Amino acid sequence: MAQEKLVVILIGPPGAGKGTQLELLQNKLGLEVIGSGELLRERKKKKDFTGRKIGQCIDAGNRVPTPVIFKLWVDRMEKLKKLGNLKGFIIDGSPRTIFEAEMIDLSLGWYEWSNNTKVVYIKISKEESISRLTNRRICKNCGHNIPYIGNYKELTQCDKCGGELYRRPDDTKKGIRARWKWFRTDVMPALNYYRRANKLLEVNGEQSIENVSRDIFKVIKQK
Numbered sequence: 001m002a003q004e005k006l007v008v009i010l011i012g013p014p015g016a017g018k019g020t021q022l023e024l025l026q027n028k029l030g031l032e033v034i035g036s037g038e039l040l041r042e043r044k045k046k047k048d049f050t051g052r053k054i055g056q057c058i059d060a061g062n063r064v065p066t067p068v069i070f071k072l073w074v075d076r077m078e079k080l081k082k083l084g085n086l087k088g089f090i091i092d093g094s095p096r097t098i099f100e101a102e103m104i105d106l107s108l109g110w111y112e113w114s115n116n117t118k119v120v121y122i123k124i125s126k127e128e129s130i131s132r133l134t135n136r137r138i139c140k141n142c143g144h145n146i147p148y149i150g151n152y153k154e155l156t157q158c159d160k161c162g163g164e165l166y167r168r169p170d171d172t173k174k175g176i177r178a179r180w181k182w183f184r185t186d187v188m189p190a191l192n193y194y195r196r197a198n199k200l201l202e203v204n205g206e207q208s209i210e211n212v213s214r215d216i217f218k219v220i221k222q223k
């Protein structure tokens with residue numbers, strides 16, 4: 001029997017450092033990524049009805065409905081299924097609701113990727129989240145996220161491309177509180193869905209990047 005593909009579903013509240021941890025996991029384990037945000041940004045480049053509408057949705061700060069994103073995931077999964085040397089993949093940006101969690105389960109079942117799924121929840125408090133996000137910076141040029149942790153605090157320009165850094169206009173206390181409210185009402189039920197199934201792996205996100213990464217590898221049992 002072929003080796004089971006590793007599927008990591010990465011969930012965290014705003015400011016948990018998900019992007020940074022995703023990159024580490026991806027590079028160390030050679031995984032692919034199914035990222036809802038990235039898929040939507042790519043899709044909106046096509047200037048048809050849906051492409052334009054996705055653009056409007058993102059610009060207005062609204063969430064694109066599940067069926068539209070779901071189409072993009074499944075297309076991506078179809079492509080991954082054809083990769084001969086696929087080791088596994090990380091799901092990022094979803095599930096945002098219990099409904100999406102169920103849709104992901106069913107899709108993974110269909111593609112026969114259900115047997116090695118790790119749902120990792122990077123946990124941080126709201127206070128820590130507010131402190132990190134009101135201080136984090138973003139590269140104007142490449143969009144890279146500079147977290148307010150460790151050595152990153154000292155950076156004066158983007159560590160990837162040398163671009164200028166700025167703060168996101170909605171990284172205010174008010175904006176962050178709104179994102180948390182949504183996290184509690186929509187994403188938390190999805191977390192509880194995995195918790196009830198005994199599938200939720202919790203990691204303390206209020207540590208250094210290295211230690212969070214170490215703990216993630218520990219819970220997904222990868223050396």
Ligand SMILES: [Zn+2]
Nearest residue numbers: 139142158161
């Ligand atoms: Zn940059």
